Amino acid sequence: MNKARYTLGIDIGSTASKCIIMKDRIEIIAKAIIAVGAGTTGPFRALGEALKQAGLTKDDIECTVATGYGRNTFADADEQMSELSCHAKGAAFMFPGVRTIIDIGGQDAKVLSVSPAGKLINFLMNDKCAAGTGRFMEVMARVLDEDISSFAEMSEKSAQKIDISSTCTVFAETEVISYLAKAVPVEDIIAGIHRSVASRVGNLAKRANVQSPVVITGGVAKNAGIVKALGAEINAIIHCNEYCQLNGAIGAALYAYDILLEEENEDGQED
Amino acid sequence: MDKKIKAHTVINQLVQDHYRRALSAKENGEMVGWCTSNFPQEIIETMGLTVVYPENHSATLAARQEALPLCGHAEAIGYSNDICSYAKVNLGYLHQVGEQSLHIPRPDYLLCCSNICHQLMKWYENIAQELHIPMIFIDIPFNTDYETDDIRLQYIKTQFYDAIQQLEKITGKVFYEDKFKQVMKISNEVGNAWNKISDYACYQPSPYSGTDLFVYMGAAVCLRGREETRDAFYLLLEELEEAVRVNKSKCRYDQKYRILYEGICCWPALLRIATSMAQYGMNIVGAVYTNTYGIEYNSFDEMIKAYTCVPNAVNFEKALDMRLAEIGKKHCDGALVHMSRSCKVWSGILYELTRKIEEKTGTPTIFFDGDQADPQNFSEAQYDTRIQGFYEVMKG
Numbered sequence: 285m286n287k288a289r290y291t292l293g294i295d296i297g298s299t300a301s302k303c304i305i306m307k308d309r310i311e312i313i314a315k316a317i318i319a320v321g322a323g324t325t326g327p328f329r330a331l332g333e334a335l336k337q338a339g340l341t342k343d344d345i346e347c348t349v350a351t352g353y354g355r356n357t358f359a360d361a362d363e364q365m366s367e368l369s370c371h372a373k374g375a376a377f378m379f380p381g382v383r384t385i386i387d388i389g390g391q392d393a394k395v396l397s398v399s400p401a402g403k404l405i406n407f408l409m410n411d412k413c414a415a416g417t418g419r420f421m422e423v424m425a426r427v428l429d430e431d432i433s434s435f436a437e438m439s440e441k442s443a444q445k446i447d448i449s450s451t452c453t454v455f456a457e458t459e460v461i462s463y464l465a466k467a468v469p470v471e472d473i474i475a476g477i478h479r480s481v482a483s484r485v486g487n488l489a490k491r492a493n494v495q496s497p498v499v500i501t502g503g504v505a506k507n508a509g510i511v512k513a514l515g516a517e518i519n520a521i522i523h524c525n526e527y528c529q530l531n532g533a534i535g536a537a538l539y540a541y542d543i544l545l546e547e548e549n550e551d552g553q554e555d
Numbered sequence: 556m557d558k559k560i561k562a563h564t565v566i567n568q569l570v571q572d573h574y575r576r577a578l579s580a581k582e583n584g585e586m587v588g589w590c591t592s593n594f595p596q597e598i599i600e601t602m603g604l605t606v607v608y609p610e611n612h613s614a615t616l617a618a619r620q621e622a623l624p625l626c627g628h629a630e631a632i633g634y635s636n637d638i639c640s641y642a643k644v645n646l647g648y649l650h651q652v653g654e655q656s657l658h659i660p661r662p663d664y665l666l667c668c669s670n671i672c673h674q675l676m677k678w679y680e681n682i683a684q685e686l687h688i689p690m691i692f693i694d695i696p697f698n699t700d701y702e703t704d705d706i707r708l709q710y711i712k713t714q715f716y717d718a719i720q721q722l723e724k725i726t727g728k729v730f731y732e733d734k735f736k737q738v739m740k741i742s743n744e745v746g747n748a749w750n751k752i753s754d755y756a757c758y759q760p761s762p763y764s765g766t767d768l769f770v771y772m773g774a775a776v777c778l779r780g781r782e783e784t785r786d787a788f789y790l791l792l793e794e795l796e797e798a799v800r801v802n803k804s805k806c807r808y809d810q811k812y813r814i815l816y817e818g819i820c821c822w823p824a825l826l827r828i829a830t831s832m833a834q835y836g837m838n839i840v841g842a843v844y845t846n847t848y849g850i851e852y853n854s855f856d857e858m859i860k861a862y863t864c865v866p867n868a869v870n871f872e873k874a875l876d877m878r879l880a881e882i883g884k885k886h887c888d889g890a891l892v893h894m895s896r897s898c899k900v901w902s903g904i905l906y907e908l909t910r911k912i913e914e915k916t917g918t919p920t921i922f923f924d925g926d927q928a929d930p931q932n933f934s935e936a937q938y939d940t941r942i943q944g945f946y947e948v949m950k951g
Contacts, residue, residue, distance in 0.1 A: 368947065
């Protein structure tokens with residue numbers, strides 16, 4: 285029986301560190317998310333937690349690929365890839381046949397176009413500022429004094445449509461405060477926030493010429509309210525799963541396996 | 556043994572001498588003008604006027620990381636953050652000449668042509684009013700048609716002669732027709748040489764690094780009516796010919812991907828762009844931006860027409876054709892698109908332009924946010940992700 289081969293993907297984002305260990309390219313055997321990202325202890329904690337979960341040590345990992353904003357500073361990586369390619373790879377693994385991936389991370393939003401074979405063929409990213417990203421949601425949760433994980437459920441109770449029109453996060457925060465001052469129900473404000481993000485990211489997706497199937501990844505995808513609002517905005521069914529925040533790390537672990545195969549092929553040719 | 560001076564050194568020296576000459580002319584009591592980059596310089600050379608080009612000065616300071624305090628100062632005295640950053644750097648400089656590494660003399664008159672942008676007009680008007688100096692304006696309006704018709708040509712020609720008369724009054728210098736013909740001939744040779752330099756990038760590998768062309772552009776902007784510029788460009792052409800013959804490029808890395816650079820140079824990040832090109836085996840082989848200064852013509856009318864065909868003055872269809880021609884001729888693998896925040900004229904067409912480029916050529920186009928001079932509008936981490944993703948898309 286062949287020995288199991290383990291590869292590791294780590295996605296060091298601006299607001300969270302995500303780590304995945306895969307066995308033989310097909311099985312996810314460990315996953316970890318630490319809520320702090322690049323420049324913190326987050327990456328090492330995510331790595332340690334994933335190794336512990338898998339019952340492995342660093343020596344058991346044959347190849348590690350780092351991605352995300354902090355990809356260039358992770359010393360344990362054998363290679364680094366952009367999160368664009370890693371998200372494409374991860375989503376194509378999770379959702380075979382996917383053609384469009386919308387990734388909303390901590391400080392940027394991306395729309396990736398993927399070939400029928402699962403290759404990244406083009407992408408668009410948010411411009412000018414980080415409006416409509418995870419950090420925007422965090423700011424809104426703070427000003428509303430609500431847990432972000434409750435946003436989706438609360439937005440379902442919205443009875444009145446209100447608009448958050450400012451692109452700037454700080455000004456949008458002011459708009460939210462003014463709604464609170466006018467005693468607008470928090471549920472309505474949250475639904476407005478979801479539509480605000482959906483509008484901005486949706487415009488990006490429309491510019492990228494959305495093709496179905498569409499998949500959403502990134503931490504913001506955990507909010508079903510955003511996914512629903514975005515689906516309405518771009519008039520498409522948007523697929524999502526429990527690994528949405530780990531998708532980049534999954535792609536990185538898959539790339540790590542590809543690297544192993546490439547190295548073996550090169551060794552074979554040399555022999 | 557005499558070692559032949561390289562074109563790179565000669566071109567840099569030309570631009571340095573241009574600035575030195577202007578400063579010393581001012582010290583010696585000569586009148587000095589400030590001039591926009593696509594003003595018909597043939598008038599200036601014919602009359603033997605001394606001018607500097609604030610756009611080039613601003614770009615140089617931005618590339619040397621000296622723009623930020625000047626932008627800040629312009630904003631502090633009341634100019635909006637949203638105006639052209641070349642203007643901000645220049646207006647800041649006008650009010651706060653200090654420890655900058657490159658200086659320009661204060662102007663005695665202004666020469667402004669609206670073919671590249673209409674904000675220039677307000678920028679120069681403000682200076683004219685503040686310093687109580689004359690401003691000569693040639694209006695070359697945006698052309699909604701593909702070609703330049705005779706009515707437009709006539710409108711511009713009339714202004715051309717009027718500008719000469721005004722300049723003769725202001726400076727006391729005379730415009731001689733014979734000299735003008737000679738200057739047109741030299742300018743045409745310079746434009747032709749510049750276009751040939753650009754065309755050398757058709758080779759694979761390109762014999763030079765595309766970011767070098769941004770640097771050489773200084774001579775094309777400031778000195779394109781002069782024999783020494785023609786000779787320097789001829790020297791560069793000799794070097795490129797030799798480089799192609801021996802299959803050796805001035806670009807020291809393996810050029811795997813041929814890039815169209817779209818937009819104004821992001822001067823504050825020029826070094827980062829150059830290093831990222833090397834990091835991923837990319838080379839900029841095409842740019843409508845640098846081609847702007849390859850102005851060629853066979854007659855006075857054609858010269859006027861050439862000034863109506865600079866990038867920001869042409870209609871969308873023509874602008875698109877310019878890009879498609881460049882992509883086709885240079886066999887580009889992808890287009891790196893600089894969305895310069897403070898150049899609304901250029902940036903405004905880019906979404907549709909790139910959509911059409913992708914549709915017609917299948918070439919991937921990747922945007923990055925930046926600015927021609929204000930470093931506040933560029934995020935290195937955001938650029939790095941985009942450029943790496945661009946590389947990964949082309950790699951497949």
